[in-house]
Amino acid sequence: MISRLFKFSGGVHPPEHKLESTGQPIQVLPVSGTLVLPLRQHVGNLPKILVQPGDHVLKGQLLAEAVGAISAAVHAPTSGTIVSIEDQSIPHPSGLPDVSITLNPDGENRWMPLNPTDWRQRDRAEMISSLRVSGIVGMGGAAFPTQIKLRPGGGSGIKTLIINGAECEPYITCDDMLMRERADEIVRGIEIAHYLLGPEKCIVGIEDNKPEAERAMREACARSAVKIDVAVVPTLYPSGDARRLTALLTGIEVPSDKRSSDVGIQVFNVATMTAVYRYFSLGETVVSRIVTVTGNVARPGNFEVPLGTPMTALLEAAGGELPNTNGLIMGGPMMGFSLPSMQVPVIKATNCIIASAPRLFPAPPPVLPCIRCARCADACPVSLQPQELYWFAKSQNLDKAREYKLFDCIECGCCSYVCPSNIPLVQYYRFAKSEIIAQDKAKEAANLARERNEFRLERIEREKQERAAKHAQRAAGAKAESADADADAAKKAAIAAAMERAKAQKAEVQPKNTEDLSDAAKAEVAAIDVRRAEATAAEPEAANVVKEKQENG
Amino acid sequence: MSAPPYITGNTTVSALMFKVLLALVPGIVAYAWLFGSGILITLALASVTALASEALMLRLRRRPIMPFLSDNSALVTAWLLALALPPLAPWWLVVVGTMFAIVVAKQLYGGLGYNPFNPAMIGYAVLLISFPVIMTQWPAPLELAQARLSFADQLAYIFGRVLPAGVQLDAISTATPLDYLKTQLKLDHAMTDIVSAPVFGAFGAKGSEIVAGAYLLGGLYLIQQRIITWHIPVALLGGLAAISGLFYVIDPQHHASPMFHLLGGAAMLGAFFIATDPVSGPTTPRGKLIFAASIGVLTWVIRSYGGYPDGVAFAVLLMNLCVPLIDAYTQPRVFGHGKS
Structure with a gap:
């Protein structure tokens, strides 16, 4: 038993809206129609495609393999034929299409040969490396590849294993239902994670608004050979955030610049544990997930669906959307995002789909100026000063924003939620973050350009000296006087011409403090200016790349 | 559908400000009861002036009028200023003070959210400096007044400066206790004699100590409603009590x-x-x-050594000046940064 809970400051209590979707058990949906499998279903590198259109694949077969350390594989959710590999609309905050594999099911839903193993007999390192082909990512919505987090025991230094069943966002109930119905699968998964990481203790954290889940988990944990504690935390958004939950359960604040594993803690979502169990014990790769479908639909509930299923099929399973539905939100109402269309597929990060309607999410009242009431600061779970960050972001005082720890912001939305002036604070922070990252990139590029140019100038100078030496050698043979005079005249003419050019340039560009410099220095300055202009021109592109990265991260 | 979060709490600036107004009601009732209904006239006058000035300025600044006029912030400024003025102050004093507060101290600085100084206190300070005699001419608590003015009489006095036949100004007005205290101490009278004067009540000034109690009640409501936090009231009253207590203990005859x-x-x-x-x-x-404790201490200093009987307004304005500095040096520790 956990004797003591800790606290983090801030947090909010939005209306929970969880009862709507917990009325009936999880429904397993069959494969329906064509499946679309985006390669980008996780944080990290895009996996490499291993199939071609026309290939016939079996359920669970590897379609794309992980590339590099942070990446995840993609598998066929059912048996069928690969129809195409092309850009399609995917559920991503950017709303941009991305590479996806389209699979036409053959209706047989035939698994590839599965080889269930007794993981207790397996080598830990071998198990970890096999995770690369499992396709397992954080199923709580973050979608971080799990292989990185399950480093083998001993060397891992993990002392505390935390299993996240807090599920603090309103509306979402997929973890709740999973814990109620499949607590044993979760516990089997925890046992495997325990085997791999060798922690001193295991704690499952559940918010106190899920008593059924808590009971089921307690019973399942009691049946386990591994000692697993179940801790009930007060319902307070965002207690399900990994760092907040860690603080609640252990009193340890993971330092801002470190990962939790650096301080001996690893956090997994309950559904991730189920995926780990299914992979090692049954041999099943990640081909489906549980999704809460709620909001403006006739029969809200939880559904286990094959990945790649279009959202429309999910809505249909939930009785169809009610009148006035004006869009879909993936995730919760605090941190989720609007989907670009109802056709996008379910991916590994799809924990919840909310059909939105004005009655549920009315248009916010007009934005008023900040009155510095500091309610946002009271609500911030990171103890930031959102009202200051807002001013800095708004005035593009980006250095100050960084100094006030903008990058510690987890974009949980508590500040926007409590703001009496209805200021979309989180958007300001996102904007400021992307601006800062873009500036950093541009600065880096400019530095690189400067270094390259210095090197070039050095080379030119060296070549000139070499040429001069050669000339001198040659001239030594010839008669000096007249030739020298000629050379002098030519040199003078060249200098005069260069000065003319420099003057013209000076007139063209804004006045600079380069008047007192030598001509050579002026020429250098001019060259630098040209490159600076080039770097600035390249900036927007750099900014785009950065933004994309930011969103993935 | 724009961006997350898609839900918001139910607080609005308008509701916050309304609760502040509501919390002032007990104080106003006590005030009217003990000092006469004239305060209601002053409040109404200030309210109308504030709303009119706000609307005019928003129009001149080409800002939307309704969202700002309905945020109740102008009314809060108006009421605070009205409650700080002598209740039978002439109508033009109320109008000038309120207009200055709204037009100059608030709107010229950018309106709601942008004023570096408390607008009501700017209005008060301007009046106090410009019209010191009227600003320190307070009606006596009704209990002490030799004559009582009806509501109509008060109206006539506020708008026309005319008293009913046979009533002298002295019959209805008196020096405020803070003022009285200051003059008497200058005359080297002993504190025990001073506080036995009729303007003094059980704890503080007769009448206004009850009004103060009613403000306390309203203030506790604000804390309970989470409109304000405990920090400022506790630190301000604590600072004031600490420094006055210290000097009172050292030399009770002169403090x-x-x-x-x-x-x-x-x-x-x-x-x-x-x-x-x-x-x-x-x-x-x-x-x-820090801000509030300093106001408490400064209030005492100004009351004891300054040229004006009360120091709250100047103390608040002086500390308003220090706010950016205070904020910059009191940033809380961010989660995950250098836990000690």
Whole structure:
């Protein structure tokens, strides 16, 4: 038993809206129609495609393999034929299409040969490396590849294993239902994670608004050979955030610049544990997930669906959307995002789909100026000063924003939620973050350009000296006087011409403090200016790349 | 559908400000009861002037009028200023003060959320400096007044400066206790004699100590409703009590008791309603403590050694100046950064 809970400051209590979707058990949906499998279903590198259109694949077969350390594989959710590999609309905050594999099911839903193993007999390192082909990512919505987090025991230094069943966002109930119905699968998964990481203790954290889940988990944990504690935390958004939950359960604040594993803690979502169990014990790769479908639909509930299923099929399973539905939100109402269309597929990060309607999410009242009431600061779970960050972001005082720890912001939305002036604070922070990252990139590029140019100038100078030496050698043979005079005249003419050019340039560009410099220095300055202009021109592109990265991260 | 979060809490600026107005009601009732209904006229006059000036300025600044006019912030400024003025102040004094507060101190600085100084206190300070005689001419508590003015009489006095036949100004007005105290101490009278004067009540000034109690009640409501946090009232009253207590203990014959300071003048109103103005005050918890404790101490200093009887307004304005500095140096520790 956990004797003591800790606290983090801030947090909010939005209306929970969880009862709507917990009325009936999880429904397993069959494969329906064509499946679309985006390669980008996780944080990290895009996996490499291993199939071609026309290939016939079996359920669970590897379609794309992980590339590099942070990446995840993609598998066929059912048996069928690969129809195409092309850009399609995917559920991503950017709303941009991305590479996806389209699979036409053959209706047989035939698994590839599965080889269930007794993981207790397996080598830990071998198990970890096999995770690369499992396709397992954080199923709580973050979608971080799990292989990185399950480093083998001993060397891992993990002392505390935390299993996240807090599920603090309103509306979402997929973890709740999973814990109620499949607590044993979760516990089997925890046992495997325990085997791999060798922690001193295991704690499952559940918010106190899920008593059924808590009971089921307690019973399942009691049946386990591994000692697993179940801790009930007060319902307070965002207690399900990994760092907040860690603080609640252990009193340890993971330092801002470190990962939790650096301080001996690893956090997994309950559904991730189920995926780990299914992979090692049954041999099943990640081909489906549980999704809460709620909001403006006739029969809200939880559904286990094959990945790649279009959202429309999910809505249909939930009785169809009610009148006035004006869009879909993936995730919760605090941190989720609007989907670009109802056709996008379910991916590994799809924990919840909310059909939105004005009655549920009315248009916010007009934005008023900040009155510095500091309610946002009271609500911030990171103890930031959102009202200051807002001013800095708004005035593009980006250095100050960084100094006030903008990058510690987890974009949980508590500040926007409590703001009496209805200021979309989180958007300001996102904007400021992307601006800062873009500036950093541009600065880096400019530095690189400067270094390259210095090197070039050095080379030119060296070549000139070499040429001069050669000339001198040659001239030594010839008669000096007249030739020298000629050379002098030519040199003078060249200098005069260069000065003319420099003057013209000076007139063209804004006045600079380069008047007192030598001509050579002026020429250098001019060259630098040209490159600076080039770097600035390249900036927007750099900014785009950065933004994309930011969103993935 | 724009961007997350898609839900918001149900707080609005308008509701926050309305609750502040609501919290002032007990004080206003006590005020009217003890000093006459004239305060209601002053309040109405200030309210109308504030709304009109706000609307005019918003129009001149080409800002939307309704969202700002309905945020109730102009009314809060108007009421705070009205409650700080002598209740039978002439109508033009109320109008000039309120207009200055709204037009200059608030709108010319950018309107709601942008004023570095508390607008009501700017209005008050301008009037106090410009019209010191009228501003210190307070009606006596009804209990002490030799003559009573009907509502119509008060109306006539506020708008026309005419008293009913046979009533002299002296019959209805008196020096405020803070003023009285100051003059008497200058004359080297002993404190025990001074406080036995009729203007003094059980703890502080007769009448206004009850009004102060009513403000305290309203202030507690604001804390309970989470409109304000405890930091500013506690630190302000604590600072004032500490320094006045210290000097009272050292030399009770020449210094008023802490109780007198807490319940006299604008201390209670200031602690719960004026210094708690979010726009012109600090935002960090530690900053609030420093800000408010300093106001408490400064209030005592100005009351004891300054040229004006009460010091709350000047103390608040002086500390408003320090807010950016206070905020900058009291940033709380961010989660995951250098836990000690």
